[in-house]
Amino acid sequence: xxxxxxxxxxxxxxxxxxxxxxxxxxxxxxxxxxxxxxxxxxxxxxxxxxxxxxxxxxxxxxxxxxxxxxxxxxxxxxxxxxxxxxxxxxxxxxxxxxxxxxxxxxxxxxxxxxxxxxxxxxxxxxxxxxxxxxxxxxxxxxxxxxxxxxxxxxxxxxxxxxxxxxxxxxxxxxxxxxxxxxxxxxxxxxxxxxxxxxxxxxxxxxxxxxxxxxxxxxxxxxxxxxxxxxxxxxxxxxxxxxxxxxxxxxxxxxxxxxxxxxxxxxxxxxxxxxxxxxxxxxxxxxxxxxxxxxxxxxxxxxxxxxxxxxxxxxxxxxxxxxxxxxxxxxxxxxxxxxxxxxxxxxxxxxxxxxxxxxxxxxxxxxxxxxxxxxxxxxxxxxxxxxxxxxxxxxxxxxxxxxxxxxxxxxxxxxxxxxxxxx
Amino acid sequence: xxxxxxxxxxxxxxxxxxxxxxxxxxxxxxxxxxxxxxxxxxxxxxxxxxxxxxxxxxxxxxxxxxxxxxxxxxxxxxxxxxxxxxxxxxxxxxxxxxxxxxxxxxxxxxxxxxxxxxxxxxxxxxxxxxxxxxxxxxxxxxxxxxxxxxxxxxxxxxxxxxxxxxxxxxxxxxxxxxxxxxxxxxxxxxxxxxxxxxxxxxxxxxxxxxxxxxxxxxxxxxxxx
Numbered sequence: 156x157x158x159x160x161x162x163x164x165x166x167x168x169x170x171x172x173x174x175x176x177x178x179x180x181x182x183x184x185x186x187x188x189x190x191x192x193x194x195x196x197x198x199x200x201x202x203x204x205x206x207x208x209x210x211x212x213x214x215x216x217x218x219x220x221x222x223x224x225x226x227x228x229x230x231x232x233x234x235x236x237x238x239x240x241x242x243x244x245x246x247x248x249x250x251x252x253x254x255x256x257x258x259x260x261x262x263x264x265x266x267x268x269x270x271x272x273x274x275x276x277x278x279x280x281x282x283x284x285x286x287x288x289x290x291x292x293x294x295x296x297x298x299x300x301x302x303x304x305x306x307x308x309x310x311x312x313x314x315x316x317x318x319x320x321x322x323x324x325x326x327x328x329x330x331x332x333x334x335x336x337x338x339x340x341x342x343x344x345x346x347x348x349x350x351x352x353x354x355x356x357x358x359x360x361x362x363x364x365x366x367x368x369x370x371x372x373x374x375x376x377x378x379x380x381x382x383x384x385x386x387x388x389x390x391x392x393x394x395x396x397x398x399x400x401x402x403x404x405x406x407x408x409x410x411x412x413x414x415x416x417x418x419x420x421x422x423x424x425x426x427x428x429x430x431x432x433x434x435x436x437x438x439x440x441x442x443x444x445x446x447x448x449x450x451x452x453x454x455x456x457x458x459x460x461x462x463x464x465x466x467x468x469x470x471x472x473x474x475x476x477x478x479x480x481x482x483x484x485x486x487x488x489x490x491x492x493x494x495x496x497x498x499x500x501x502x503x504x505x506x507x508x509x510x511x512x513x514x515x516x517x518x519x520x521x522x523x524x525x526x527x528x529x530x531x532x533x534x535x536x537x538x539x540x541x542x543x544x545x546x547x548x549x550x551x552x553x554x555x556x557x558x559x560x561x562x563x564x565x566x567x568x569x570x571x572x573x574x575x576x577x
Numbered sequence: 578x579x580x581x582x583x584x585x586x587x588x589x590x591x592x593x594x595x596x597x598x599x600x601x602x603x604x605x606x607x608x609x610x611x612x613x614x615x616x617x618x619x620x621x622x623x624x625x626x627x628x629x630x631x632x633x634x635x636x637x638x639x640x641x642x643x644x645x646x647x648x649x650x651x652x653x654x655x656x657x658x659x660x661x662x663x664x665x666x667x668x669x670x671x672x673x674x675x676x677x678x679x680x681x682x683x684x685x686x687x688x689x690x691x692x693x694x695x696x697x698x699x700x701x702x703x704x705x706x707x708x709x710x711x712x713x714x715x716x717x718x719x720x721x722x723x724x725x726x727x728x729x730x731x732x733x734x735x736x737x738x739x740x741x742x743x744x745x746x747x748x749x750x751x752x753x754x755x756x757x758x759x760x761x762x763x764x765x766x767x768x769x770x771x772x773x774x775x776x777x778x779x780x781x782x783x784x785x786x787x788x789x790x791x792x793x794x795x796x797x798x799x800x801x802x
Binding site: 156157158161164165167168477478480481482483484485486487488489490491570571574 | 623624627630632633652653656657659660661665667669671672673674675676680683684685686687688689692729
């Protein structure tokens, strides 16, 4: 028997009140942790996904919309632009690699992205990391598809599977399907923890054919595929693209190229060049304000929870005067009694804060797929930040501080007067 | 063992009237002495025991226990002194409801040293409760609850045991049993005892009996208004 056991038994003796108090602390700290995880993981995911290339070139319009629709598969593309833009950039001596993107169709809600084979050989989706296969091959022909890992997991498509695309970038009931063309899965990508996991990569020609049928009949559903045509065959006048990822040979070209494009001084094309890292920073500046409001609310919940510990202990003091008087007559000093009350608050807050932090992680972990589906980025719920340590110690210290109020009541308890109460 | 000189204590009521409750010019209790004090309700007997135990402080006077004047001790030293040397038994048992019999006795040991499980179990066995170690107070009869309180009081082997109407809530059979246990355990362990009671059957168990009015000269005299 020691002071800790007495405190523990006191908490257990008032089980319901203690559990409710622990729950309120858990709720507050859980909310803060959930917000912290979402903030940290989304910032990390968004920033990492936008680091393997320097510029995105797209039609004039919202630069943020262009970034979100191209990199994160969120929302609709701004507009389309002529494939000539890609051709010009590809042949620009300052450009190391130019990867075009054509959006337009989906399979069960997974977006079909028309692109070129260089997306697998040159494009870095994160700094220094290229796409790799977990099975099969990269596409060599039109109507061959390379699918992201989540597409494979959720749609059941395997290497060799055939599927038909539906019109539009989102899936909806009654959407028009392109039954005349079948795609064949050529390969499956390793998990990248980026929106690409939910993407089906096909050739640009495939997308154009679905919509415009600019190419001969041999590509239709007879099971054959046509050999991938080189870019010279792309019909510059009729076909359009959504955007182009650009990596430069030297960062010194960055400002000039961007200015040329944005000020319509680049071969007469009407487009915009955006810096994805900058756009994401802008986005988080906006989200940051909302995030701050949420954090303030969450911290207020923690504060209210801490006050509930104070109220709970303080309300119990009148019932416990007798118990404290017994301890005093058994030799417990005033300071010992005071210590016991503060320890009680500390135990309750430790339990509440610990459970809160754990439940915050568990909550996000359980909702990770929904969040990933909604936001297009990988959220695990399993990243821990130093802020959680501050939250834990802050909650415990604050509780111990407010527990001084009932502890002083215990300290001033008149043992002689309360001993004969029963 | 216990030597009291010129002890005074007064209380002020809500009407701002001050009453002298304790006025004891001298009181001596020898080592191992078993003393029963009888007196009317409200005569200040409980206040007297509270003063000896140090949970309230006198207005003036000395209370010397084994050579230590407890009125001169700081609050924390007084708490420690009480934990080591004095035990208390109450009319209302004063057991901690959330703890079983064994734990209640162990808590009695905790504040002056190590809470010894074996010693606590032995003390409960001596009080006739070896089969009730893990019963909580609500699961015990009133007689058993008071015997737990007795075990808690003697487990530390105090030099002085103060018993304030310890049998007032008990039936005659339990009253006789508890009084017998208190007497025997105090005699066995050479513990000095002051038992305050107004029950004739308890008083009759003791050869050494004093009227409180002989000890206390105050008897609620109004000092000022």
